[in-house]
């Protein structure tokens with residue numbers, strides 16, 4: 001599991017070491033310089049420009065850059081420094097100067113893009129976690145110019161602590177795209193969550209001996225957490241201790257969604273699946289999945305809406321599920337029936353793709369795509385719900401919980417029916433955790449459970465016969481069972 005902490009949490013954690021005189025900056029600078037030296041060697045061997053430019057801002061991030069220049073000079077690599085602030089880190093500047101590093105002032109450079117374009121490797125030490133608010137001038141303009149130049153040239157950009165401009169806000173987008181980021185102590189949310197995380201390249205955390213305590217701001221759940229957390233059958237289990245899930249999905253217009261969600265729910269291993277949707281869809285399900293029960297009865301979680309267009313029946317069924325005080329996944333058509341937070345009801349889990357999230361909130365899709373975390377948060381607050389925002393990345397928001405994401409998944413998941421499969425897996429997973437909670441066990445937060453289900457869904461791609469190419473949602477549903485089985489291998 002990868003975690004991200006706010007810049008404030010990182011500052012709090014590093015403070016006692018700084019107070020004790022631990023040379024954190026020198027450690028940081030050394031890590032940067034060692035990686036930069038390796039890139040110099042790689043690029044020299046490839047016969048491409050390996051000249052190093054260190055872009056230095058006015059704070060300690062710039063101090064890291066200046067000390068890294070000092071280290072590189074010590075390695076005999078003759079880096080160049082561009083000072084982009086009138087008050088650079090004094091000790092680092094003195095050290096770089098003392099090591100013979102050539103230092104230029106931004107004010108003396110006519111065309112910064114042309115100047116920087118002469119160097120094949122940039123160390124971006126303009127700003128780190130000390131950014132206060134959105135980037136302002138002159139730094140914003142400088143970053144904008146350099147960001148364009150790096151896309152034009154074959155520059156290798158190594159970000160110091162973060163691409164300057166990215167820190168706590170995953171919605172930040174003005175930064176110099178990095179090939180690699182070496183970050184100190186811990187990731188910040190912008191380095192783990194979209195769209196900012198798309199600008200960081202390969203990221204490495206240099207802990208520097210800084211221990212982060214307390215709840216992270218964001219967590220990324222992967223195969224290890226899936227294997228460790230997914231409820232497994234036990235000797236004394238029966239159907240209800242395994243978890244029973246109710247599915248109301250599919251319609252005359254989209255019958256397949258009902259089959260996919262139901263098949264996926266079965267594959268995720270609950271004690272029983274009750275199909276509680278339209279008669280016409282049930283008639284298609286039973287011959288293919290005779291173990292599915294169509295009689296009403298006790299359930300511990302529900303899914304409603306996949307493959308439907310909403311309307312009074314769905315709205316009534318949603319209200320009925322919620323009145324049973326169980327976790328209810330509202331997908332697709334059911335999202336049109338969700339109203340402001342209705343109290344005294346079961347937990348509501350919304351599973352919109354980014355377009356549906358925009359419709360739910362009455363805003364533009366482009367705005368949601370530019371900052372999915374912000375809008376998922378808005379929906380979570382407005383509807384008192386857990387929101388599983390489905391986009392190129394998965395973002396799961398629940399009030400008072402770390403934001404949950406999963407590692408980058410196959411783009412082939414963006415195919416018809418994949419959302420129905422995820423909805424079925426999610427509801428069946430919640431039912432199994434709910435059964436454990438009924439038995440008095442401690443279970444993780446719903447957003448964590450949803451992250452586990454999303455990771456199971458993503459890992460099922462590898463079990464599709466056509467992987468790693470285009471996949472069928474029906475194969476994906478079958479892959480769920482194989483993926484789950486793979487987590488149980490000794």
Ligand SMILES: NC(=O)C1=CN([C@@H]2O[C@H](COP(=O)(O)OP(=O)(O)OC[C@H]3O[C@@H](n4cnc5c(N)ncnc54)[C@H](OP(=O)(O)O)[C@@H]3O)[C@@H](O)[C@H]2O)[C@H](O)CC1
Pocket residue numbers: 014018024025028057058059060061062064085126127128129130131132133134135136137139140160161184
């Ligand atoms: N403390 C340590 O020994 C260690 C710190 N690490 C490194 O330090 C940075 C954090 O350094 P900090 O000095 O807090 O601030 P930064 O260098 O990240 O940023 C300050 C510079 O950014 C400019 N700034 C700030 N906000 C904005 C904004 N909204 N728009 C434009 N420019 C902004 C600021 O300019 P001013 O004119 O406002 O002064 C500064 O130029 C951390 O990221 C690490 O890299 C270590 O590595 C660990 C040890």
Ligand SMILES: [K+]
Pocket residue numbers: 061124125126127128159160161162163164165
């Ligand atoms: K930086």
